Amino acid sequence: MDFEIFDGAMGTILQARGLPAGAFPETYNLTHPDVVLAVHKAYVAAGADVVTANTFGANPFKMKGMDVKKIIAEGVRIAKASGAKKVALDVSSHGALLEPNGSLSFDEAYDNYAFIMRAGAEAGADLVLIETMSDLLEAKCALLAAKENTELPVYVTMTYTEDGRTFLGTDPVTATITLCSLGADAVGVNCSLGARDLLPVVKKITEYATCPVIVQPNAGLPRIEGNRTVYDDTPATFAAAMGEMADLGVTILGGCCGTDPEYIRALKGLLRDKTPVKRNVKRHTAATSATKTVFLDEGVKVIGERLNPTGKKKLKAALIEGDVDYLLHEAIDQERAGADILDLNVGLPEIDEAATLVKVMKEVSSTVALPIQLDSSDKRALERACRLYCGKPIINSVNMKKESLDAIVPIAKKYGATLIGLCLGDTMPKTHEERFAYATALVEELTARDIHKSDVVIDCLVLTIATDETQAEETALAVKQVTEELGVCTVLGVSNISFGMPDRLKINAAFLSKCLQAGLSAPILNPLVAEYAEVLGGKLLTLDTSSYFTFDGSGAEGIRGMVLCGAVGGIEEAVREALKTKSPLDVINGEFIPALDEIGAKFEKGEVFLPRLIAAAEVVKKGMDVMRAGADEDDSRPDVILATVKGDIHDIGKNIVKMLLRSYGYKVLDLGKDVPESEVVAAWERTHAPLIGLSALMTTTVPSMKTTIDALRAAGSTAKVAVGGAVLTENYARTVGADYYGKDARATVKIAEAIIRKDSV
Amino acid sequence: MLEERVIRDALRYLGGKADDTEAVALLRRVFETHREVFVPRQVVAIYPLKDKFPALTFDGCAVTLVGESIKKHFDEATEGIFSAFTLGVAFDRRVRELSLTSPSESVALNALGSAYAERKADDLLKEVRDRKEAEGFRTNFRFCPGYGDLPLTANAEIAAALGAAKKIGLTVTAEGLLLPIKSIVGVTACVPV
Numbered sequence: 001m002d003f004e005i006f007d008g009a010m011g012t013i014l015q016a017r018g019l020p021a022g023a024f025p026e027t028y029n030l031t032h033p034d035v036v037l038a039v040h041k042a043y044v045a046a047g048a049d050v051v052t053a054n055t056f057g058a059n060p061f062k063m064k065g066m067d068v069k070k071i072i073a074e075g076v077r078i079a080k081a082s083g084a085k086k087v088a089l090d091v092s093s094h095g096a097l098l099e100p101n102g103s104l105s106f107d108e109a110y111d112n113y114a115f116i117m118r119a120g121a122e123a124g125a126d127l128v129l130i131e132t133m134s135d136l137l138e139a140k141c142a143l144l145a146a147k148e149n150t151e152l153p154v155y156v157t158m159t160y161t162e163d164g165r166t167f168l169g170t171d172p173v174t175a176t177i178t179l180c181s182l183g184a185d186a187v188g189v190n191c192s193l194g195a196r197d198l199l200p201v202v203k204k205i206t207e208y209a210t211c212p213v214i215v216q217p218n219a220g221l222p223r224i225e226g227n228r229t230v231y232d233d234t235p236a237t238f239a240a241a242m243g244e245m246a247d248l249g250v251t252i253l254g255g256c257c258g259t260d261p262e263y264i265r266a267l268k269g270l271l272r273d274k275t276p277v278k279r280n281v282k283r284h285t286a287a288t289s290a291t292k293t294v295f296l297d298e299g300v301k302v303i304g305e306r307l308n309p310t311g312k313k314k315l316k317a318a319l320i321e322g323d324v325d326y327l328l329h330e331a332i333d334q335e336r337a338g339a340d341i342l343d344l345n346v347g348l349p350e351i352d353e354a355a356t357l358v359k360v361m362k363e364v365s366s367t368v369a370l371p372i373q374l375d376s377s378d379k380r381a382l383e384r385a386c387r388l389y390c391g392k393p394i395i396n397s398v399n400m401k402k403e404s405l406d407a408i409v410p411i412a413k414k415y416g417a418t419l420i421g422l423c424l425g426d427t428m429p430k431t432h433e434e435r436f437a438y439a440t441a442l443v444e445e446l447t448a449r450d451i452h453k454s455d456v457v458i459d460c461l462v463l464t465i466a467t468d469e470t471q472a473e474e475t476a477l478a479v480k481q482v483t484e485e486l487g488v489c490t491v492l493g494v495s496n497i498s499f500g501m502p503d504r505l506k507i508n509a510a511f512l513s514k515c516l517q518a519g520l521s522a523p524i525l526n527p528l529v530a531e532y533a534e535v536l537g538g539k540l541l542t543l544d545t546s547s548y549f550t551f552d553g554s555g556a557e558g559i560r561g562m563v564l565c566g567a568v569g570g571i572e573e574a575v576r577e578a579l580k581t582k583s584p585l586d587v588i589n590g591e592f593i594p595a596l597d598e599i600g601a602k603f604e605k606g607e608v609f610l611p612r613l614i615a616a617a618e619v620v621k622k623g624m625d626v627m628r629a630g631a632d633e634d635d636s637r638p639d640v641i642l643a644t645v646k647g648d649i650h651d652i653g654k655n656i657v658k659m660l661l662r663s664y665g666y667k668v669l670d671l672g673k674d675v676p677e678s679e680v681v682a683a684w685e686r687t688h689a690p691l692i693g694l695s696a697l698m699t700t701t702v703p704s705m706k707t708t709i710d711a712l713r714a715a716g717s718t719a720k721v722a723v724g725g726a727v728l729t730e731n732y733a734r735t736v737g738a739d740y741y742g743k744d745a746r747a748t749v750k751i752a753e754a755i756i757r758k759d760s761v
Numbered sequence: 762m763l764e765e766r767v768i769r770d771a772l773r774y775l776g777g778k779a780d781d782t783e784a785v786a787l788l789r790r791v792f793e794t795h796r797e798v799f800v801p802r803q804v805v806a807i808y809p810l811k812d813k814f815p816a817l818t819f820d821g822c823a824v825t826l827v828g829e830s831i832k833k834h835f836d837e838a839t840e841g842i843f844s845a846f847t848l849g850v851a852f853d854r855r856v857r858e859l860s861l862t863s864p865s866e867s868v869a870l871n872a873l874g875s876a877y878a879e880r881k882a883d884d885l886l887k888e889v890r891d892r893k894e895a896e897g898f899r900t901n902f903r904f905c906p907g908y909g910d911l912p913l914t915a916n917a918e919i920a921a922a923l924g925a926a927k928k929i930g931l932t933v934t935a936e937g938l939l940l941p942i943k944s945i946v947g948v949t950a951c952v953p954v
């Protein structure tokens with residue numbers, strides 16, 4: 001193995017030679033090929049082994065109306081003409097955020113990358129360099145496109161800020177583990193900072209990368225001098241810091257913004273006296289999210305089990321109705337209680353599991369920082385979810401049945417997932433010896449199928465003691481044996497031990513304690529249960545649901561007073577007390593609604609500010625929850641469908657409307673943000689809700705309102721449509737074909753009252 | 762002081778009264794509690810004005826600004842300060858999480874973010890404006906796409922010229938929307954005195 005020296009900057013050099021800022025440097029491949037070739041040749045003369053084709057931003061998404069394939073082909077051709085040993089197809093970000101952070105879909109991004117990869121490979125590139133990536137999901141998307149459309153080696157580099165994270169919050173350990181698991185041929189960092197400032201990031205990468213490490217820093221931090229951007233590193237200071245990186249085990253080195261052939265010459269000179277350092281990297285058993293890595297082989301990790309409809313009526317109803325907020329609450333509560341990983345299972349016969357798993361996974365992973373354990377036996381659902389997951393997921397699970405192995409293992413392999421092997425096959429294991437035999441067979445079979453042993457976690461299978469009291473002991477013994485003899489991590493679904501028994505939590509806690517002593521790595525449990533927190537000794541926290549953001553309710557009297565003050569504390573007790581003498585409907589119509597009207601009127605007059613109105617709605621919601629507890633699930637159709645229209649991701653206003661409508665007792669189906677017209681139409685066809693509320697913040701997305709309303713009318717919708725958002729006016733609302741204009745949340749409530757309660761606005 | 766100005770602005774955005782001491786105290790507490798997600802980043806570049814007809818163009822920069830409003834903004838100007846500012850995605854995520862767990866707090870934080878972005882972007886831009894004024898220019902205010910008849914599509918051009926995606930993580934959607942949400946892109950004119 002020898003060092004591989006890359007070139008330095010292209011864009012900043014072309015700008016110095018007259019390319020205007022904001023213009024596409026890649027167009028020079030067609031208009032100024034001699035200039036591009038001269039830059040490549042200068043790098044080759046300076047000692048670069050690999051030159052990077054001038055294709056960084058050549059993407060059909062950005063270069064609309066241009067012949068991107070030709071630009072890429074010419075870029076590669078010019079680079080090859082430089083005489084370099086290798087030519088890298090240069091690929092970078094779309095410059096737009098992928099869903100759920102932005103509005104660019106994974107599939108659209110993938111199609112663009114696939115196009116680029118095929119064009120580069122056809123033109124004769126020797127490798128693919130995916131660089132300057134901030135979004136780990138986009139990097140994954142590009143890496144998959146490269147792997148699935150070419151045979152070329154793929155190097156991936158992320159860009160980090162001064163705080164050691166990308167703009168989207170990914171740390172180098174998380175990126176490194178995720179990208180290595182996905183099969184990158186080299187991983188590392190480019191751009192970002194100067195070489196010396198990047199050393200801490202590079203050190204982390206070298207500790208975890210199981211493939212070669214590549215580093216291409218800037219020539220220092222850019223700063224403005226006069227009207228020019230300048231960089232502070234000299235070729236000598238740059239090379240000196242790069243030498244330290246080589247000592248850490250970096251073997252692929254080059255430059256980024258602000259560097260030129262002199263920097264590469266200095267680098268080449270320095271590396272001449274060095275030999276590549278071999279790194280000894282421990283392969284961890286890990287799972288990652290976009291922003292966090294959890295090591296299952298370092299201390300006990302708790303896997304939260306609450307996102308699973310089995311035995312949970314409310315969660316089941318939320319999944320069927322598409323009430324993602326309910327699931328997100330469950331996710332947040334588990335994170336706050338101290339869970340390390342969240343198990344996610346949406347398997348219900350009533351829903352499309354693949355579509356729902358992906359939708360919920362996206363929402364959960366954009367709300368909490370924890371890695372997700374995808375829990376499904378549906379091959380299609382797992383494949384799609386693993387593909388779109390940002391990070392290294394855990395798959396729960398595969399067993400020794402051939403059909404399970406054949407279905408699940410290729411997915412885990414392709415997407416670099418950590419895979420739970422369940423001790424189960426054609427027979428049900430009862431003893432620890434039988435479990436251990438399955439565990440051994442699973443480790444052998446999975447490694448034979450090219451899953452690294454560190455990516456295998458064994459579930460020793462918990463069976464209830466209700467039918468066989470030896471099961472607790474046998475399971476714990478199996479955990480001990482698997483841990484000690486196979487050297488892999490273990491998980492257990494703890495609460496299964498007490499199925500069909502009374503006093504379940506005590507049994508579960510005792511079993512948990514026993515298994516932890518046996519070496520259990522990761523119990524799957526409800527992290528909100530106090531009995532588990534005791535056993536886990538401070539690992540779990542008592543969930544504090546009180547908020548410091550409370551209004552002074554000291555003078556509040558009765559339900560009305562509490563709503564008016566926005567004082568949440570005490571409302572549940574007050575409602576319970578009221579229900580002793582009044583019907584729920586009397587409490588709603590006699591207490592909640594008048595109080596909400598009163599605070600709403602004060603808000604309209606400017607006597608209270610918006611958070612006070614929202615707090616009143618929160619108080620009412622909490623009171624309503626008391627009334628709903630124990631009542632049968634409400635399976636009536638929604639009164640209102642809400643959506644932020646296609647192209648718009650500003651949904652705060654819509655969420656305020658939702659909150660207030662719900663506090664008035666309306667049943668709301670929230671379709672979310674960036675919602676295509678077809679989804680709104682489908683929701684109406686499914687529910688026949690009498691009112692549809694659409695929101696848009698910007699002038700550019702208001703046309704989506706019109707197309708959505710037109711589509712609803714064309715589909716025969718009889719629903720009234722109300723629209724709202726910062727740029728809308730009464731007139732504008734009429735122009736897009738809406739029936740009502742909701743100036744604010746209060747106005748929308750009045751519209752709902754007029755339509756649904758047949759009052760007048 | 763920045764904090765006081767931000768709280769005052771946020772209170773106004775939320776329809777509150779300046780003498781509502783409870784509201785001010787709550788906003789201050791929210792601001793302090795979530796301070797770590799206010800991570801301002803700005804990128805600035807200055808380009809000489811090349812032409813004003815039929816649209817504004819600049820030397821060394823591939824941006825074309827159309828409309829009468831921007832022409833008026835650049836009346837007698839010879840240079841433009843291009844700026845892009847963002848608070849980052851962590852702020853958006855926090856607002857989102859709070860919208861589920863503490864909606865009133867989320868609304869308050871969102872308003873504080875808007876107010877902070879405006880004020881902080883002004884403060885950061887002031888350093889550049891002071892420099893230009895020391896060089897003998899008069900500078901006006903930051904004119905943003907969406908003002909007057911300057912289309913939102915100009916966001917993408919300005920952001921590209923500044924390398925905003927690469928340098929501060931600011932992106933523009935196909936509809937011209939800025940992401941992260943608390944972001945500002947604009948142009949300030951420099952008029953020789």
